[in-house]
Amino acid sequence: MNRPIRVLAVACGVLFLALLLNINYVQFLRADDLNTTTGNRRVLDDQFSRERGPILVAGKPVAESVPIDDDFDYQRRYGFPQLYANLTGYYSYQYGGSDLESTENSILSGSDPALFVNRVVDLLGSDKPAGGSISLTVDPAAQQAAYDGLAALGQNTRGAVVALDPSTGAILAMVSRPSYDPNRLASHDFGSVSDAYKELNDAEADPLLDRSRQNIYSPGSTFKLVTAAAALESGTYSPDTMVTGGPTLNLPLTDDVLTNDVESCGSGQITLTMALAFSCNVSFGEVGLDLGADALREQAEAFGFGDDTYLEDLSLVESVFPADPDEPQTAFSAIGQFDVSATPLQMAMVTAGIANGGTVMKPYVVDEIRSPDVELLEEHDPEELSQAVSAGVAAQLTEMMVTVVNDGTAAEAQIPDIDVAAKTGTAERTEDLPPYAWFVSFAPADDPEVAVAVFIESTQGVAREEISGGGLAGPIARSVMEAVIER
Amino acid sequence: MTMQTEAQAVSVPRKRRGTELSLIVVALLVGVGAYVSVGLGYTGDIPADITAVAGAFAALAFVAHLAVRFLAPYADPVLLPLVVLLNGIGLAMIYRLDLDITDPRLGDGVARQQVVWTFVGVLAIVAVLAVVRDHRRLQSYTYTLGLVALGLLVLPLLPGIGNEINGARIWISVGPLSFQPGEVAKLCLVVFFAGYLVVKRDALALAGRRFIGIDLPRGRDLGPILAAWLLSLGVLVFQRDLGSSLLFFGLFVVLLYVATERVGWAIVGILLFLGGAYFGYLTFGHVQNRVAGWLDPFSDTDLYFQIVQGQYGLAFGGLIGTGLGQGDPTLTPYSYSDFIVTSLGEELGLAGLMALIVIYALIVERGLRVALLCRDAFGKLIATGLAVTFALQVFVVVGGVTRLIPLTGLTTPFLSYGGSSLVANWAMVGLLLRISHATRQPQPLATPLHAEDATQVVRLR
Numbered sequence: 001m002n003r004p005i006r007v008l009a010v011a012c013g014v015l016f017l018a019l020l021l022n023i024n025y026v027q028f029l030r031a032d033d034l035n036t037t038t039g040n041r042r043v044l045d046d047q048f049s050r051e052r053g054p055i056l057v058a059g060k061p062v063a064e065s066v067p068i069d070d071d072f073d074y075q076r077r078y079g080f081p082q083l084y085a086n087l088t089g090y091y092s093y094q095y096g097g098s099d100l101e102s103t104e105n106s107i108l109s110g111s112d113p114a115l116f117v118n119r120v121v122d123l124l125g126s127d128k129p130a131g132g133s134i135s136l137t138v139d140p141a142a143q144q145a146a147y148d149g150l151a152a153l154g155q156n157t158r159g160a161v162v163a164l165d166p167s168t169g170a171i172l173a174m175v176s177r178p179s180y181d182p183n184r185l186a187s188h189d190f191g192s193v194s195d196a197y198k199e200l201n202d203a204e205a206d207p208l209l210d211r212s213r214q215n216i217y218s219p220g221s222t223f224k225l226v227t228a229a230a231a232l233e234s235g236t237y238s239p240d241t242m243v244t245g246g247p248t249l250n251l252p253l254t255d256d257v258l259t260n261d262v263e264s265c266g267s268g269q270i271t272l273t274m275a276l277a278f279s280c281n282v283s284f285g286e287v288g289l290d291l292g293a294d295a296l297r298e299q300a301e302a303f304g305f306g307d308d309t310y311l312e313d314l315s316l317v318e319s320v321f322p323a324d325p326d327e328p329q330t331a332f333s334a335i336g337q338f339d340v341s342a343t344p345l346q347m348a349m350v351t352a353g354i355a356n357g358g359t360v361m362k363p364y365v366v367d368e369i370r371s372p373d374v375e376l377l378e379e380h381d382p383e384e385l386s387q388a389v390s391a392g393v394a395a396q397l398t399e400m401m402v403t404v405v406n407d408g409t410a411a412e413a414q415i416p417d418i419d420v421a422a423k424t425g426t427a428e429r430t431e432d433l434p435p436y437a438w439f440v441s442f443a444p445a446d447d448p449e450v451a452v453a454v455f456i457e458s459t460q461g462v463a464r465e466e467i468s469g470g471g472l473a474g475p476i477a478r479s480v481m482e483a484v485i486e487r
Numbered sequence: 488m489t490m491q492t493e494a495q496a497v498s499v500p501r502k503r504r505g506t507e508l509s510l511i512v513v514a515l516l517v518g519v520g521a522y523v524s525v526g527l528g529y530t531g532d533i534p535a536d537i538t539a540v541a542g543a544f545a546a547l548a549f550v551a552h553l554a555v556r557f558l559a560p561y562a563d564p565v566l567l568p569l570v571v572l573l574n575g576i577g578l579a580m581i582y583r584l585d586l587d588i589t590d591p592r593l594g595d596g597v598a599r600q601q602v603v604w605t606f607v608g609v610l611a612i613v614a615v616l617a618v619v620r621d622h623r624r625l626q627s628y629t630y631t632l633g634l635v636a637l638g639l640l641v642l643p644l645l646p647g648i649g650n651e652i653n654g655a656r657i658w659i660s661v662g663p664l665s666f667q668p669g670e671v672a673k674l675c676l677v678v679f680f681a682g683y684l685v686v687k688r689d690a691l692a693l694a695g696r697r698f699i700g701i702d703l704p705r706g707r708d709l710g711p712i713l714a715a716w717l718l719s720l721g722v723l724v725f726q727r728d729l730g731s732s733l734l735f736f737g738l739f740v741v742l743l744y745v746a747t748e749r750v751g752w753a754i755v756g757i758l759l760f761l762g763g764a765y766f767g768y769l770t771f772g773h774v775q776n777r778v779a780g781w782l783d784p785f786s787d788t789d790l791y792f793q794i795v796q797g798q799y800g801l802a803f804g805g806l807i808g809t810g811l812g813q814g815d816p817t818l819t820p821y822s823y824s825d826f827i828v829t830s831l832g833e834e835l836g837l838a839g840l841m842a843l844i845v846i847y848a849l850i851v852e853r854g855l856r857v858a859l860l861c862r863d864a865f866g867k868l869i870a871t872g873l874a875v876t877f878a879l880q881v882f883v884v885v886g887g888v889t890r891l892i893p894l895t896g897l898t899t900p901f902l903s904y905g906g907s908s909l910v911a912n913w914a915m916v917g918l919l920l921r922i923s924h925a926t927r928q929p930q931p932l933a934t935p936l937h938a939e940d941a942t943q944v945v946r947l948r
Contacts, residue, residue: 001867002859004745008871009855012878016848019882020841022891026801027837034802039788042803042815042833 048093049073053108053131053372055088055100057138063088063101065131068188076186082179083147086210087136087314087365090182094190095197099210100134100366103313107132107369107377114369114377130372137170137367137380139163142450145483146175149454149476158205159456159473160212160344163480166352166448168382169361172484173452174345180207213316216341217455220427221279222438223300223336225350228276228400230299231287232393239396242269243283273400277408279424281335288334289327296334297321302388303350303360310385311345313366319346336427348453349385351440354401355421355448358394360385402445410441412474415482419445422477426468434458439473443481450484452477500929503564504556510568511548518544518575521811525583528812528834543602544575547609558616559924563857566923569850570916573901574605574909576843579811580823580831581904587817597823597904604906608913615917622922626865629682636675639668640718644725655896656726667907669722669731670898673738673876674915680739681868684746687711688864692747704751712752715739716759723767729774730887730897732767734879736760741875742868781893793820797829797888801840808836825896827903828888844885847900851878857923866922873919 026034035043049072054061062084068075076091078084089099097105106112110131118130146161153159156178163173184196200208209215231237245266265280275283288296297305300321304310308318319342325333332338345363353360362383369378389397401421404410410422425438442451454473519541526534534540548571555562582598619625625632643649643656650658650665657669684691691708719736722728740756767774776790784791784798796819803814816822816830823830832840854874861867880897887894898908 001745001748001864004748005855005858005867005871008741008745008875009852012851012855012875013848015878015882016844016851018891019844019885019889022886022889023801023832023837023840023844026798026889027805027832027840031802031805034798037785037799040799040803041818042799045815046803 044093047109050109051130052076052091053110053133055108056133056135057084057143058140060140063091070188072188075188078182078186081181081183083143085179085182086176086212087138087174088182090185092185092193092197093188094193095185098208099314104134104366107134110372115371118371118373132372132377133370133374134366135368135370136365137165137172138174138365139172139484141483142173142480143175145479146173146476149479150175150177150456153456153459153472156205157456157459158211159454159459160210161452161454161476161480162212162345162348163450163452163484164348164352164363166355166442166451167361169352169363169385170367170382171363171365172450173480174212174365176209176211178205178207211344211455211457213311213314213343213345216317216319216343217436217457218427218429219336219340219342219347220425220436220438221336222347222423222425222440223340223342224276224279224284224334225354225397225401225423225440226300226303227284227288227291227296227334228272229354229389229393229397230291230295231272232396233299233389234291234295237272237287239271239273239400241272243272243275244286245270245275245280245283273403276400276423277403279409284335285331289331293322293325293330293333296330299388302386303353304346304385305342310362312362312364316345317343319343336425344453344455347438347440347455348451351442351453352451353388354394354397355442355451356394357391358387358389360388398445405441410439410474412471413439413441413478413481415443415478418443418485420481421445422474424468424474435467437467437472439477441477441481443485450481452480500561500927502560504560507555507564507567508552510565511552511571514568514572514575515545515548517572518579521576521579522582524811525579526812528810529583529586544578547605551609551612554613554616555920559920561928562920562924563853563927566850566853566916566920569846569853570901570913573843573846574608576831577827577902578602578605580827580902583812583834584817584823584830586812588823600906601904601909604909607906608910611910611914612917615914616921619918619921622866622869622918622925623863625678626682626685629679632675633679633683636672636679639672639675640722642668655728657728657731667905669728670907670911673734674911674918676735676738677869677872677876680742681865681872683711684742685865685868688746691743691752692749704749704755709755712739712743712755712759716763720763720766723763727771727773728896729767729777730883730895733883733895734876734897736763737879738872738876742872745871746868777893777895781890784890793826794888794890794894796820797826798890800829800833801889804833804836806837808832808834808839810834823904824898825884825903826888827899828885831902832889844881847877847881854919857919857926860926861922862926866925870919870922873915876915
């Protein structure tokens with residue numbers, strides 16, 4: 001009987017081997033999949049009851065976990081809720097996280113491989129693993145100035161402000177209005193959380209939307225910077241090239257005419273510089289027709305249009321230049337109308353690219369990542385996105401934009417003793433909707449420290465004919481620039 | 488193994504009780520360490536009753552050791568420490584789960600009840616060693632034990648004492664005590680099967696038709712295997728106990744194969760098993776549920792909540808586990824009984840669970856070693872039966888809760904909560920130690936009881 005018993009011994013060995021292989025599969029190979037399955041309460045409870053790392057701005061927490069005496073041990077708290085909600089996002093038991101709370105979750109929760117050593121130490125000490133901290137590039141003064149500027153236009157103002165450091169791409173301010181209070185979604189009172197969540201989602205003003213990067217809008221005349229850049233890059237134009245002024249431009253193929261809003265565009269030929277200074281639609285429509293849609297698109301894409309990947313830390317929608325416009329559509333596209341749409345962040349990058357000698361830097365908001373014991377794990381190195389225009393063209397554009405401030409439509413951005421470069425925009429929508437107001441600028445023009453894009457979607461209490469990029473958005477851009485320069 | 492080495496193993500008998508004692512001390516350290524670790528992980532403090540608990544558990548292990556030392560001094564020195572290790576970890580884990588369990592049906596603390604059952608289990612091993620002084624005597628009780636097994640299996644079906652819990656009718660209640668007679672029936676069936684087959688094996692070994700190189704059994708000999716098959720189907724139909732049904736039939740087929748050395752029987756058995764399984768699948772909704780929950784539990788995480796939670800628990804534990812007291816194993820229903828393996832996998836991790844499975848494998852291989860070395864056919868079959876029972880049971884329950892095979896309800900030997908299982912398993916180890924002692928002790932000068940047995944030793948196929 002010994003032979004069958006030996007066979008059995010092998011057979012039992014096979015059964016146990018199968019058990020061992022199977023648990024290796026479940027606990028090792030499939031573990032990550034299972035741990036990220038929605039509805040896995042273990043992972044949820046565990047992460048929610050951890051000491052989650054803080055999100056810091058200039059050393060101060062804008063999101064932090066404070067001890068609380070309930071089942072979860074810690075409560076996520078947002079110290080400046082409305083001001084930073086679009087960056088921090090919320091961290092909710094039922095609805096997960098959004099924005100940085102979501103994209104930086106592995107660091108904040110402490111599960112990132114970079115924090116492995118800390119976890120092992122915590123494990124040995126029987127402590128629950130704590131999360132790492134992230135420091136943002138945001139300049140609190142600039143953020144506050146941008147927020148206050150939008151708030152000053154009234155409770156119901158919708159808009160966004162983005163400020164960049166042109167030489168690094170660091171985001172100095174990123175504000176969206178209306179904002180919301182993420183504390184309401186992080187509460188451990190789940191009933192009130194679901195009420196708040198429903199309310200925020202149903203709100204017509206869509207406060208959960210970060211207007212600076214999650215939606216695109218007609219950039220209007222601020223897009224003339226791109227058209228001007230394409231013109232100068234083509235080699236056939238210089239700032240002094242004479243272009244058509246005058247009140248109207250007859251467009252080919254159609255009865256449409258392009259008109260100038262301002263009278264300063266004269267009646268005959270004007271320089272390209274003056275056309276930009278007074279934002280002459282006729283001139284830029286003609287320049288656009290002359291360059292063609294492909295040249296405009298190439299230039300736009302060199303600044304980042306058509307790319308939704310350059311913002312590493314947060315979600316982004318891509319800015320678009322229409323795919324195949326006919327000639328009248330090209331003319332309208334050249335002045336930032338028709339189907340040209342951009343995020344405020346994208347327009348800030350166009351401005352910052354010009355300010356930085358034509359080099360567009362990748363925007364970023366997470367500056368440093370540190371372990372729970374404040375050891376530096378990762379520091380962001382500025383990265384180049386593209387060389388949008390040559391240094392020479394960038395210098396010419398800068399000079400033209402200074403003229404816009406000193407002699408043209410952007411006088412609101414003037415700062416005493418400092419040269420400011422800017423461009424206004426007022427993008428027409430349909431008859432019954434108010435136009436968008438835009439303002440992009442950078443300063444100081446000779447050594448740029450900050451580039452700003454201000455976008456106002458709508459505001460109440462301002463008559464339709466009074467809405468203009470310079471009038472509404474200009475003062476906000478100036479206060480943000482001042483906040484950065486004076487720091 | 489050649490005849491020569493076998494002879495040597497027998498001719499140089501060493502008791503090795505000292506080895507056993509030192510291994511038990513190691514096992515106790517692990518068990519008590521687990522208990523301390525639960526306290527540290529859960530509340531941050533060493534449990535206040537640590538000296539009492541550790542002392543009581545050590546005393547129980549020591550009593551078991553003394554029983555072996557005096558009643559079966561030549562028994563295998565590794566089996567008892569392995570069992571003490573499993574029982575210790577099981578107790579620590581049940582204590583840990585008890586901290587989180589708030590099910591009023593379980594009464595005053597599953598941990599305390601399990602300690603009492605451990606005590607009864609140690610009594611059982613002492614009783615088996617004391618009462619069964621020579622396992623060959625059991626052969627004369629073959630049919631008695633067969634009837635007892637049958638009676639035990641029928642008991643839960645009787646109105647009045649029978650009790651249905653979670654769809655399976657495998658419990659009896661007498662007063663406040665409830666008991667799973669099937670667990671004890673396992674032990675009786677092993678002896679019955681062994682006693683029956685040792686007598687009938689020559690007839691059953693006769694070759695019938697030959698098919699692709701394998702001798703199939705004769706048609707007229709199919710009676711016994713069909714009877715075992717029907718018995719197992721009966722367990723499935725009337726008690727709705729998938730796991731036991733599979734276990735009983737698997738046990739019989741394995742013993743039939745070992746007794747006759749005919750692969751043909753194994754093939755017939757597998758065919759019958761497949762037929763029975765298919766019949767069960769077609770007939771019973773709960774069998775279909777188990778299969779569907781095995782194939783794709785994530786298709787309906789509410790319906791297959793338990794298996795899904797088990798998977799989550801295992802994944803959450805990962806490589807090294809959360810540490811005792813720091814996971815959330817009670818999210819899985821029956822985390823302390825059927826699913827204690829996923830609870831352990833969650834808190835001890837892949838590393839801990841692999842260690843536990845290897846411990847089971849060691850017990851099984853030690854059991855089969857006893858069978859190999861045993862000199863009489865009856866003892867060989869019992870030892871094989873006991874080892875295979877452990878192997879099948881561990882495979883079916885661990886494979887089921889970790890989603891290697893469809894889930895069937897069986898207890899995890901020595902680990903999961905449940906008195907009947909714990910006591911029966913201790914008794915089974917007692918019997919294994921008894922046979923092991925008989926195998927390793929110096930050959931008595933007296934002639935064997937049966938001439939037949941003597942011929943078996945030489946037969947080494």
